[in-house]
Structures are given as structure tokens and as C-alpha cells.
Amino acid sequence: MQTTLARNKSQLWSGGKSPFNVSYGKLMMWYFLMSDSFTFGAFLISYGSIRFSLNHWVDHNYVFNEFPFTEANLPLAFVSLMTFILIFSSVTMVLAVHEGHKMNQKGVEKWVALTILGGLAFLSCQAWEWTHLITGEHKVLVDGTIKYWGTTMSHNPWGPKVMFNGELVATPGPVAFGGYFFGITGFHGFHVFTGVIINTVMLIKTKLGHFQQRGHYEMIEKAGLYWHFVDLVWVFVFLCFYLI
Amino acid sequence: MSAVTTTHAIDSDHNKAHVKRIWKAFWVLLILTILELGLGLTIYNIDLNPNPSESLVLGLKGIICILTLAKAFYIISIFMHLGDEIRNLVMSLAIPALSFIWFIFAFIYDGNSFKNLRNTDAGSRKYIEKVQQHPVPAIKEGEKN
Numbered sequence: 001m002q003t004t005l006a007r008n009k010s011q012l013w014s015g016g017k018s019p020f021n022v023s024y025g026k027l028m029m030w031y032f033l034m035s036d037s038f039t040f041g042a043f044l045i046s047y048g049s050i051r052f053s054l055n056h057w058v059d060h061n062y063v064f065n066e067f068p069f070t071e072a073n074l075p076l077a078f079v080s081l082m083t084f085i086l087i088f089s090s091v092t093m094v095l096a097v098h099e100g101h102k103m104n105q106k107g108v109e110k111w112v113a114l115t116i117l118g119g120l121a122f123l124s125c126q127a128w129e130w131t132h133l134i135t136g137e138h139k140v141l142v143d144g145t146i147k148y149w150g151t152t153m154s155h156n157p158w159g160p161k162v163m164f165n166g167e168l169v170a171t172p173g174p175v176a177f178g179g180y181f182f183g184i185t186g187f188h189g190f191h192v193f194t195g196v197i198i199n200t201v202m203l204i205k206t207k208l209g210h211f212q213q214r215g216h217y218e219m220i221e222k223a224g225l226y227w228h229f230v231d232l233v234w235v236f237v238f239l240c241f242y243l244i
Numbered sequence: 245m246s247a248v249t250t251t252h253a254i255d256s257d258h259n260k261a262h263v264k265r266i267w268k269a270f271w272v273l274l275i276l277t278i279l280e281l282g283l284g285l286t287i288y289n290i291d292l293n294p295n296p297s298e299s300l301v302l303g304l305k306g307i308i309c310i311l312t313l314a315k316a317f318y319i320i321s322i323f324m325h326l327g328d329e330i331r332n333l334v335m336s337l338a339i340p341a342l343s344f345i346w347f348i349f350a351f352i353y354d355g356n357s358f359k360n361l362r363n364t365d366a367g368s369r370k371y372i373e374k375v376q377q378h379p380v381p382a383i384k385e386g387e388k389n
Binding site for chain 2: 013019020021022027030031034037041045046048049050051052053054055059061075076080083084087088090091093094095097098102224225228229231232235236238239242243244
């Protein structure tokens with residue numbers, strides 16, 4: 001197998017087998033992920049162009065500076081925790097795929113179960129973050145009066161600051177921020193949720209011994225590709241919303 | 245179909261090397277993320293100054309973008325095993341993805357141009373940055389709603 005693979009690397013396809021040396025299912029998973037990356041890319045690029053078209057955008061270091069169970073000002077802390085959770089669940093997934101190559105059912109079960117836990121932990125973090133943003137109350141000066149707003153799809157209390165009654169108070173910021181933030185992180189969270197469901201199905205099928213009977217764990221590989229893609233998208237969401 | 249799926253050898257030497265490579269990729273990703281966080285916090289601290297250097301912040305943001313691309317490369321090539329696939333498959337994915345380079349430049353340029361047009365009424369006047377010169381008139385506490 002290895003020698004034929006090596007020889008095929010430099011040769012043109014002559015029919016009779018998969019042109020890319022991967023199965024149909026895996027190839028189509030790659031193409032699905034490519035099309036999905038265009039969806040995410042379109043969202044993020046639209047976010048970028050709106051952000052560049054405005055004189056003022058929010059300062060992410062002040063919007064995302066909270067951490068559960070503490071009042072301290074900790075910019076980037078919570079989102080880095082989420083990033084580490086997702087990177088780690090990516091590692092457990094790739095180890096599950098590896099155990100699948102070795103036809104080790106127990107190993108696959110262990111690592112897929114850990115991946116599911118990682119996904120659920122990430123979703124819980126996101127739920128906390130969203131709740132905190134939506135229900136949080138921030139002082140905003142709206143038409144000469146002080147109001148207390150949360151960050152939602154229609155309210156953005158993170159606009160430029162002005163002097164009011166001898167103190168600096170924020171004014172309403174661009175409404176687009178909430179739409180893009182909740183839209184894109186929500187779409188990503190939906191992917192994580194789907195990934196958790198797919199991995200749960202994979203775990204059940206592994207436990208039932210379906211892949212052992214089939215003679216290969218290719219389904220775990222395909223689920224793994226999807227899961228790594230979710231991690232890959234998070235890398236860019238993390239960049240666009242929390243770092244720059 | 246199973247013939248094409250078992251492309252990875254199952255002997256134990258290859259096995260150990262493979263697990264080692266996975267963990268190496270994990271550490272690389274972790275270190276790159278920590279570097280990004282460090283740069284992000286540097287930007288936060290620079291912005292605390294009354295007159296932050298804009299070009300320095302922009303440069304740091306550029307470095308963060310490059311680190312992110314490195315992370316994406318590691319995830320795709322090691323975790324998703326695309327580095328182990330044959331070149332035609334890699335190209336059939338990479339070439340369409342290259343159009344992102346154009347999209348990013350075109351749309352961000354468009355956004356920036358829209359900002360300039362709006363700020364200058366389509367070039368008919370000079371852009372004056374709106375700075376709050378006078379404090380907003382005070383309102384009595386009772387009028388709060």
C-alpha cells in the first residue's frame with residue numbers, strides 16, 4: 001500500500017481507483033468543509049469591511065474582560081480558556097482517529113468521549129459569555145440621559161466616551177457589533193453543537209462495535225475532519241473578535 | 245473502499261512517531277496561542293497610554309495575524325492530515341481557498357473607501373475628526389429614566 005501510494009504521488013490519474021487516494025466520503029467531507037469555510041469567510045470578511053467603514057468600533061479588551069466568579073478586570077482571560085479547551089479537544093479527536101487506525105476500540109471510545117466533554121465545556125463557556133454580555137448593565141449616555149444597556153443585537157453600550165456630569169460616560173456604539181458578534185460566534189457555536197452530536201453518534205456506534213465489524217474506523221476520521229474544522233474556524237473567530 | 249482508507253502503516257515505530265507528531269503539534273499550537281495572548285495584552289497595555297503609537301499597535305496586530313495563519317497551517321496539515329494526502333487533493337482545496345486573499349483585500353479596501361467617502365461627503369470637504377469639545381449639559385438626577 002505504501003509503495004503504491006508513493007508511486008502514485010507523481011503520476012496522473014489513470015482511472016480504476018479514487019483519483020486522490022481517499023475514499024469518496026472523505027473527499028466529499030473535505031469539499032463540504034471548503035464550502036463551509038467560504039460561508040465563515042464571507043461572514044468574517046463582511047465583518048471586516050463594516051468595521052473598516054466606521055470611524056469607531058468597540059474596544060474588545062473592555063467588552064470581554066470578565067471571568068466567572070470574579071469581579072477583576074481580566075482582558076482575554078476567559079476567551080483564552082475557551083481557546084485552550086477547543087485546542088485540547090482537537091488533540092483528543094486526532095488521538096481517537098489514531099486509535100481507529102490501530103483498530104483499538106477502547107482507545108477510540110476513550111478519546112471520542114473526551115472530545116465530547118471538551119465540546120460541551122466550550123459550549124458551556126460560550127453560554128456563560130453570551131448570558132453575561134446580554135444581561136450585563138453598562139452605563140450609556142443616550143440622548144442626554146443615562147441608561148443601562150447590555151450588549152445585544154440592537155444595543156451596543158461600547159461607543160466613544162464623552163464627559164457628562166464630570167465623568168467619562170460611553171455613548172451608543174455601532175449596532176453592527178452585536179449582530180456580527182452573536183451571528184458569527186453563534187454560527188460557530190452551532191457548528192460545535194453539531195460536532196458534539198456527530199461525535200456522540202460516533203461514540204455510540206463505536207460502543208456497539210459497528211466500526212470493528214466494518215473493518216475500519218473511517219467514520220471517526222470524517223467526524224475528526226469536521227471537528228478540526230470547527231477548531232480551525234475558532235482560530236479565526238478568536239483573531240477577528242478578541243485579538244485585533 | 246477499505247483499501248484506500250488504510251493509508252497509514254500500522255507498525256509500532258510509525259505509530260510512536262505519529263503520536264509524537266500529534267503532541268508536538270499540540271505544543272506548537274499552545275505556544276503560538278500564548279504568544280498571541282501576550283501580544284494581545286501588550287496591545288491592551290499600549291492602549292492604556294494617553295497617546296498610544298498606532299503604527300506599533302498595527303504592527304503587533306500584523307504579527308498576531310501571521311501567528312494565526314501558522315496555527316491554521318498546523319491544524320490543517322497535522323490534525324487534519326492534509327499534509328499526508330497527495331498533492332492533487334491539496335491543490336484542489338488550496339487553489340479555491342487562495343481567492344480569500346483577494347476577498348480580504350478587496351472588501352477591506354471597499355470598507356475603508358466607504359468610510360473616507362462618508363467622512364468627506366464624497367471628497368467635497370476635508371475630514372474633521374469629531375472630538376467632544378464641551379461636556380454634555382448636565383441633567384438633574386430626577387430626570388433619569
